Amino acid sequence: MGTLVSFHAHPDDESIGTAGTLAKAAALGHRVVLVFATRGELGEPVPGVLADGEQLSLRRSAECFASAKELGVARVEFLGYVDSGMMGEPTNDAPYCFWQAPVEPAARRLAVILEEEETDVLTTYDDNGGYGHPDHIQVHRVGGRAGELAGVPVVAQNTTNRDWMMRGMRGLQKDRGADWQPPEIPDDGSFGKPESEITHRVEAVEYAEVKRASMRAHASQMGPEHFMLTMPEPVFAMGLGTEFYIVEAQPNPASAPEVWTDVFEPLRGS
Helix, strand or coil: EEEEEEEEEECCHHHHCCCCHHHHHHHCCCEEEEEEEEEECCCHHHHHCCCCCCCCCHHHHHHHHHHHHHHHCCEEEEEEEEEECCCCCCHHCCCHHHHHHHHHHHHHHHHHHHHHHCCCCCECCCCCCCCHHHHHHHHHHHHHHHHHHHCCCCCEECCCEEEHHHHHHHHHHHHHHHCCCCCCCCCCCCCEECHHHHHHHEEEEHHHHHHHHHHHHCCCCCCCCCCCCCCCHHHHHHHHCEEECCCCCCCCCHHCCCCHHHCCCCEEEE
């Protein structure tokens, strides 16, 4: 069996982007490890969810372990950096935040874990971090370098398939009628990637409810009324049951780790 390490910026990122992949890998018998760069100190908690004096970072750390239990994750680690906040915020300039961390030493922290785990597959984010968040962009930089340092055979950049999402939104609008307006998706290239740049996908519709349970575990960020948690089951499975990746340097298929051949399949055009 292989080992998959999934590297994320903040608690709950694993639930939204890669939970289906992680649950599927764990169900197939592979070892799955979660690593977070920060504890999400600057997240916006659901009103009333924190007890008096409760620190958000401690709550979000605990939620990571609850999510990991739902997904079948074997190990959870934190690199020890601080949340940088959204791009352009003054918090981006804090010397101790993840955005300001020099890539090489940060990558070495992650590489220690990758080497300990004899990692076969590492997931990071695309070069824009999915939607331009500084910590997500830094995950791309640090994760890519750590993969090089540790000699990880496959580094897969999690991303959003922009074309897939647009097709799904148009289909929902057709089904629901003119009264329903889909969320606005920027067309300036700042959100996700076009399908032409995506190399692999994971079909994980059968793990959609596990993915939703992972989201619910992050109750400080996703309350019962969160739009993802209130999606009807078929809509949730259609929209979030397939996860997409970019692999820039694909390995020789003859030497690809078993976890890769079990979990991923070549992206097929629709």
